[in-house]
Amino acid sequence: MTTIYNDPAEFTDEAVTGFVDLYSDRVKRVTGGVVRAKRPRQPKVAVLVGGGSGHYPAFAGLVGPGFADGSIIGNIFTSPSTAQAYSVGRAANSGAGVIYTYGNYAGDVMNFGIAGDRLKAEGIDARQVIVTDDVASAGAHEKEKRRGIAGDFVVFKVMGAAAERGMDIDEVERLGNHANELTFTIGLAFSGCTFPGADHPHFTVPEGKMGLGLGIHGEPGLEDVDWLPATELAETMVSRLLEERPEGSSGRVAPILNGLGSTKYEELFLLWGIVAKRLREHGLEIVGPEVGELVTSLDMGGVSLTLCWLDDELEPLWLDPADTPAFKRGSLSADEATADEVDAEVEEVERTPAVGSDVSREAAARAVAALEAMKATLHDSEDELGRIDEIAGDGDHGRGMVRGIDYATAAAREALDEGWGVAGVLGAAGDAWADNAGGTSGVLWGVALRSLGGALGNEDAVDGEAVGRGVESYVEAMQGLGKAELGDKTIIDAAIPFRDALLDGLGAGKPLAEAWSAAADVAVSKAEETSALRPQKGRARPLAERSVGHPDPGAVSFARCAAAVGETLAG
Numbered sequence: 001m002t003t004i005y006n007d008p009a010e011f012t013d014e015a016v017t018g019f020v021d022l023y024s025d026r027v028k029r030v031t032g033g034v035v036r037a038k039r040p041r042q043p044k045v046a047v048l049v050g051g052g053s054g055h056y057p058a059f060a061g062l063v064g065p066g067f068a069d070g071s072i073i074g075n076i077f078t079s080p081s082t083a084q085a086y087s088v089g090r091a092a093n094s095g096a097g098v099i100y101t102y103g104n105y106a107g108d109v110m111n112f113g114i115a116g117d118r119l120k121a122e123g124i125d126a127r128q129v130i131v132t133d134d135v136a137s138a139g140a141h142e143k144e145k146r147r148g149i150a151g152d153f154v155v156f157k158v159m160g161a162a163a164e165r166g167m168d169i170d171e172v173e174r175l176g177n178h179a180n181e182l183t184f185t186i187g188l189a190f191s192g193c194t195f196p197g198a199d200h201p202h203f204t205v206p207e208g209k210m211g212l213g214l215g216i217h218g219e220p221g222l223e224d225v226d227w228l229p230a231t232e233l234a235e236t237m238v239s240r241l242l243e244e245r246p247e248g249s250s251g252r253v254a255p256i257l258n259g260l261g262s263t264k265y266e267e268l269f270l271l272w273g274i275v276a277k278r279l280r281e282h283g284l285e286i287v288g289p290e291v292g293e294l295v296t297s298l299d300m301g302g303v304s305l306t307l308c309w310l311d312d313e314l315e316p317l318w319l320d321p322a323d324t325p326a327f328k329r330g331s332l333s334a335d336e337a338t339a340d341e342v343d344a345e346v347e348e349v350e351r352t353p354a355v356g357s358d359v360s361r362e363a364a365a366r367a368v369a370a371l372e373a374m375k376a377t378l379h380d381s382e383d384e385l386g387r388i389d390e391i392a393g394d395g396d397h398g399r400g401m402v403r404g405i406d407y408a409t410a411a412a413r414e415a416l417d418e419g420w421g422v423a424g425v426l427g428a429a430g431d432a433w434a435d436n437a438g439g440t441s442g443v444l445w446g447v448a449l450r451s452l453g454g455a456l457g458n459e460d461a462v463d464g465e466a467v468g469r470g471v472e473s474y475v476e477a478m479q480g481l482g483k484a485e486l487g488d489k490t491i492i493d494a495a496i497p498f499r500d501a502l503l504d505g506l507g508a509g510k511p512l513a514e515a516w517s518a519a520a521d522v523a524v525s526k527a528e529e530t531s532a533l534r535p536q537k538g539r540a541r542p543l544a545e546r547s548v549g550h551p552d553p554g555a556v557s558f559a560r561c562a563a564a565v566g567e568t569l570a571g
Helices: 008-022 082-092 106-121 140-145 151-164 169-181 230-242 265-281 314-319 358-390 397-417 422-437 439-456 464-482 492-507 512-532 541-547 553-570
Strands: 027-030 033-036 046-053 070-076 098-103 126-131 183-191 209-212 223-226 252-259 290-292 301-309
Touching (some): 008 033, 008 070, 027 082, 082 098, 082 106, 098 106, 098 169, 106 439, 151 252, 151 314, 169 183, 230 265, 230 301, 252 314, 358 422, 397 422, 397 553, 422 439, 439 464, 464 492, 492 512, 492 553
Parallel strands (some): 046 098, 098 126
Antiparallel strands (some): 183 301, 209 223
């Protein structure tokens, strides 16, 4: 149980405040996360780690010499926003470029990727290294679809050491990808985690069972297996990882036995003794083993075993010294220490005014009213959306949508009061949603609203034909970013039928309000029909069987938003 909190929505921010105060000699807070308190003496590649919070010491606890240069910190189990990732990237850059490295989750991939593109547009070399070590989440022939879990630690450490040695960005990127290719993890859950403010665990493990193939965002195991005594548990984990042994690999491995949050160190020590024996019995030489809590999931009971198959390149980097708030190895010489104070906060990017014509401002007022209607609907649906998302995800969809619409509505209202047209108002709403909600839904809704506004413009009157073009642009942007197709069990399964029905209605000469209302009914129906689908994208994909029989939360929230807007148009 997560017991110590005030407002659950402020839990992450308050925790970071305490962390930075405690380690003020090591880290500095910047918008979106933390960076090292001191800059390197010479320009070096900045290795930036991050993701949702709730995993300490990953990710902020790994910032320091020999490891990461900065950490982007999202809300609990939620991807940081593009703005957060961009801000930390700018603050950490010392002139040799930056590399974002993180686990393979859709929201992280989108937000970090867009942040990197923004940095590149400013002349800062920015790369991405995505970790895919979870053997339970996809087959060996689909490694690119695997999640990143405790293997994150190995990849981050290798990259941090390479950057500390002064290697250039091409080499640090190559070594990160190389480490990822040789790193594999299997995990088991004993009990679920509890979010701040929640009165029950995110999931439960049946009595006498273990959840094999857990995720680190509160996802349950992919299958429940009978409880195993420690000897059999160790053999199960070791055997599963040995199945993934790369062809031609050495017999030297870097193991991590990782506790997920509430598994006692004594239990880990007991299990390690058996794991180490099994590894040696298989003829393997253990190099620099780590046992403890390195990548957690709030208070989840569980354990994971990671093996990285070392070679002549990776081994010295794995063993290199590091000095961070949560992890220390060896000692760093004075020459390796950092020197100059980090510059002041990255300046906020000023908004470009988007004053509109009288008719566009009238449309902007209707757009704000529509956002207000969406806000009311999403607040009413928050708990239900969270419960749907718990089935095969991390349970944060309701909270994320509410946070997004709250910021979007406030930004839209402010832009309207400043005289902006409908494109400016919707663009401001989209940016605020993406920058503050984080996660996959945050970036999708943000890009989609900005695309809708861009299609409507700030000068012309908005009629049914213009709205139809805007919705086409909206769905195209959402689909282009998320790469989902019909049948993948995502928001697209409601959005595309909605678009098609709206365009058909408008093409038949129906008034906008009537055509929109009919299309919203289609979206609601199609969202419910996603219950029969197996997810092909996102965090729900590894838990596809659990998802069958339940609708996709993104499709449901989209349909309800469409219905709320329809009521506003009818009014």
